Amino acid sequence: MVRHLLDKHKMDINRNNDDPTCSLVCYYAAKPGGFFPALEPLLRAGADATKALQHIVPTKNIDAAKACLQFGADPAPALRKAIAQEEYRASTIAENAAYDKANPQFDYKKSETLIREERAEERDSQAMVKLLKSAME
Secondary structure (H helix, E strand, O other): OHHHHHHOOOOOOOOEOOOOOOEHHHHHHHOOOOOHHHHHHHHHOOOOHHHHHHHHHHHOOHHHHHHHHHOOOOHHHHHHHHHHHHHHHHHHHHHHHHHHHHOHHHOOOOOHHHHHHHHHHHHHHHHHHHHHHHHHO
16 A cells, blocks of 8 residues: 555655645554554655654654654654643643632533543653653753
């Protein structure tokens, strides 16, 4: 598939395609629900691993991030993005708690599913920051 896209359709691996913020690597391999098996062949074909890593950070796909790092991605830009994302996620927790306290008329209980999803997002976000920090050492 990758060879077909590159040879027959003359696609530039690092050129932006449908999504102006996303390279071909991101479009086919890094998006949630994307085709992760295409990532390594694209990186082997010369895709920019650093750009791909930056696009992977919001997806919190640790395996994809590790693949980019193995192909020589610079973790610094992605780490800045991951830290900003984690800081924003953490700040919304306090804001939501303050809103709930100030508006007791909207008393509700979070579903167990929502709580599990929030914990998984927190775990994955922190794991991405930890991975990128360790790559900087």
